[in-house]
Amino acid sequence: MRVYNFAAGPSTLPLEVIKEAQAELLDFAGTGMSVMEISHRDKAYEAVVCEAEALVRELLGVPEDYAVIFVQGGASQQFAAVPLNLMHSGKADYIVTGNFAKKAWQEGQIYGEANKIGDSSDRTYTYIPDVDSLTYTDGADYVHITSNNTIFGTRYTKFPKCKAPLVADMSSEIFSRKINVADFGVIYAGAQKNLAPAGVTIVIAKRSLIQEPLAICPTMLKWKVQDENKSLYNTPPAFSIYIANLVLRNLKKNGGIAAINEINEYKAGLLYDFIDNSKLYKNNVEKEFRSIMNVPFVTGSEELDAKFVAEAKKAGLVSLKGHRIVGGMRASIYNAMPVDGVKALIEFMKKFETENR
């Protein structure tokens, strides 16, 4: 039986995509090889990388003067790549709105003056600081934000309008809502939430910003090198990119970002409405900043939380345990989570509430 998987990442993928991958796992595109085995220099595979890049450009409306590259590893690696590619003057601003935002800021400190200009830890990261009233550092090389905070369930509803290029980690929300790429200098996102199995990160970067990585930057972290080589400087994480391409095709077929954004708002709306009207469950995030991807909630009792997670699992609703930092529960409802999954969760929550008044 297929369960509803609410994991924060790796996370659920469209069922059709998994079935498609399964059907051709032994014979990719009539080559007589698995896509796991084919040379990354084979035209049949190069076509995959090419198509995936084109789909990213089309779906997000990426301007021509931006690179779109697929790089090895996860977003955590990009926490170093960001300063190593951009920190020329040796200073940058960071807005710390959660666990990964903090890690990015800490990594920035290895390479220069990483100024924490905003911080929402005072109220356990349940809100996003007002970006219009922050003090941005003069001459900073960039301003770094985490646009959606996976653990705390918040998201930016407006983005900083700063002089320095805006760099955004969009790992847990890319392709979930409309964004204007031109508002950003760099966008990066680990794939394992809305895009593909773990192991690849997508980087969208204004080319004029990435021409001079720091001298100490490892070659493999140089965005410019990957851009010049169309993500094929060395062997890429080929299977993850292949699945990403299938997911992007699927997204396009189903109406692209506008369509999925509407569904995502609907799914999140159902869940938040139910929580807000419940006597048992509570979501602590300020309404304005609620994520439509990650919905944390608590009962107020650790024992009851644990019971909830265990019983939900038996009911085929898995990976609902909140991150160890915050406890409670968290439902990650990424693009690939069907509306029916959210409805099933709400039904279970109702039943559990009745049984545990």
Place this chain on the structure above:
Amino acid sequence: MRVYNFAAGPSTLPLEVIKEAQAELLDFAGTGMSVMEISHRDKAYEAVVCEAEALVRELLGVPEDYAVIFVQGGASQQFAAVPLNLMHSGKADYIVTGNFAKKAWQEGQIYGEANKIGDSSDRTYTYIPDVDSLTYTDGADYVHITSNNTIFGTRYTKFPKCKAPLVADMSSEIFSRKINVADFGVIYAGAQKNLAPAGVTIVIAKRSLIQEPLAICPTMLKWKVQDENKSLYNTPPAFSIYIANLVLRNLKKNGGIAAINEINEYKAGLLYDFIDNSKLYKNNVEKEFRSIMNVPFVTGSEELDAKFVAEAKKAGLVSLKGHRIVGGMRASIYNAMPVDGVKALIEFMKKFETENR
């Protein structure tokens, strides 16, 4: 029809492994999720990483005081990780025996004095320098070698006995022959040749050597961090590790390193014997240093080489084109290439020779 895939990497995987992955792609270990979707913190997935580590230890006889970790990306990324983890005194030795050895050496120069103490480019990398007559730098932090040279088809038959820790890139031969891990300070290997789909690299490192990475080392490149977190510091390239585990199980079931080494010697022997006795084909590598994984050969005519590659492809023998640096042909006959594949190649070579005298 399944072809025989002689690609240098990504490359052929055991057919049973692909079938096994295919069979459970929708439902991993009865979890109701694909292995591509399951959280890396799920016990069912943690068990995979644990088992893969244990199998590496068992198959290679890794001493207890060595870390065995799975890291993101390919060997090229480790070209930077090596100095960033080990270059404390600021100098290291490199033996340059091919393209990737050279890249590793160039990357080393970013971080300190990377001395090229051996170089076989004078005869197009067709041999390995005599490691006993090289001058090793006093006080070097390590000596770096590439134990098997994928493009040029050479391998070390004895390893340097040097004071400094020996660091070996074994990407294109790991698990193919018996090695004594204790002779090395660090062994690393990109997975996409003998182990798994691209996207993960295995690092085996003496723990006492990796305790103090350089201050500028990105967190994700710190071997110590990955060791302390059992390769789960952040989201790992989960699918690649999963396949690696299936491949390692398969290797163990079939008799481990000793058994596969024998088969590899047999396969390579068949091919080299045929080439040496042919009037058309030639392998230019000094016999002592011939790789049993990568077998380059030429006809002496570029046109005939191109014809060979094209006709072989039609006959279901694919990816035989040599690397663009050397031209000609190359048959990569990794662990997963069946004996029948090598025999089929030889039969084709015979026929082609008869037709093109």
